[in-house]
Amino acid sequence: xxxxxxxxxxxxxxxxxxxxxxxxxxxxxxxxxxxxxxxxxxxxxxxxxxxxxxxxxxxxxxxxxxxxxxxxxxxxxxxxxxxxxxxxxxxxxxxxxxxxxxxxxxxxxxxxxxxxxxxxxxxxxxxxxxxxxxxxxxxxxxxxxxxxxxxxxxxxxxxxxxxxxx
Numbered sequence: 001x002x003x004x005x006x007x008x009x010x011x012x013x014x015x016x017x018x019x020x021x022x023x024x025x026x027x028x029x030x031x032x033x034x035x036x037x038x039x040x041x042x043x044x045x046x047x048x049x050x051x052x053x054x055x056x057x058x059x060x061x062x063x064x065x066x067x068x069x070x071x072x073x074x075x076x077x078x079x080x081x082x083x084x085x086x087x088x089x090x091x092x093x094x095x096x097x098x099x100x101x102x103x104x105x106x107x108x109x110x111x112x113x114x115x116x117x118x119x120x121x122x123x124x125x126x127x128x129x130x131x132x133x134x135x136x137x138x139x140x141x142x143x144x145x146x147x148x149x150x151x152x153x154x155x156x157x158x159x160x161x162x163x164x165x166x
Contacts, residue, residue: 027051031091034072042077047084052165054131056091058121060100064114066121067100078126089165090122093133101134105145114149115156122164129157129165 029052032045045053055077058068073090081088093101104114118130132150137143150166157164 029054031056032088033057034069037072037077042080045081045084045086047081047086051086053081053086053088054091055088055127056131057094057097057133058090058092059094059097060092060104060114060117062100062103064100064104064110064117066117073121073125075126082126087128087165088126089129089131090118090125090127091131091133092118093135095135098133098135101137101146102142105142105149108148108152111145111149111152115153118153119156119160122161128163132166 028050030045030050031054032040032042033056055073058066058073061067078088103110105111121127122130130153132146132153134146137146154166157166
């Protein structure tokens, strides 16, 4: 009786530990800004250490179109990151690049345009999702629009690319 009880508790404990450790597996995330691409090529990113690369920065214009630095996005970069077994996400915003968020998230229609452009960009270049770095919503309306945008973005990802990350 008591031996069976101890074994059942031990088995239950092992299951919980396994669930906990797989739920919180280690992620080492590093930003890869456009301005270091010349000196730090994707081949030099240590995939034994880094698990997720955040490629910075793209941003929305006032109509939800995607803008970025010249020659920043490239399938050669995303392919090289994937060859190392890592994920690469496209970062939107950053200091000085957040001016288009307000109008691109203003309504359900504008958010839909922005989200469709995000998905197209990620599909075209092979990104595994996005990092949203809106600096910063300036009032409660913009904060609410950000919440709606993230919810709608996640819903769109779940429908089209459920493995993509935000």
